[in-house]
Amino acid sequence: MNRKQRIEAKLKESLNPIMYLDLVDESYMHTVPAGSESHFKVLVVSDAFENTPIIDRHRLLNQLLADEMQNGLHALTLHAWTPEEWYAKGGAPESPPCMGGSKAS
Template identity: 35%
Template sequence: MTANTIKQKLQDALKPDLIEIIDHSAAHAGHAGNKGGGHYNVTIVSEQFEGKSLVQRHQLIYQIMGDMMKDEIHALGINALTPTENSKGN
């Protein structure tokens, strides 16, 4: 359910051209430091990233995720691209 919530929050905030979420939680359950939050990789393509550095893109996504980063998400891998970057295969 958390992957769906992540997807919905990002769709609502960024209106992406593409969004893919991969849930790796089962592979990481019970490892040191994980208190129950999931492991996710997100690929998102949005015009909202135009003119933003990689750090700014990640900060924007963390801001959108808000409190989910405290409990529901233990690790979040982010691949944030503009439509132009995505069309070039970056």
């Protein structure tokens, strides 16, 4: 099982019900070896986030994925929304280009 599959499984197991889950490996946008699976963007839409401040949602996701962060996952872009927020925002924003590593000018 690769990192993307493990992350997806952990989120689905812990955040029922999930209305929408989009998990994008953005490692290719960074200066890392091919296949690194080191940078991910997560958009998860769930009723589980109702009445929960955004900081607490992010803390929860970081706790769920702590073992991945300790074992090679370098960066997570998190979008943890209720269904209402998802409809209002119209989807996840694009990630900015990498500004670090050897790609920096």
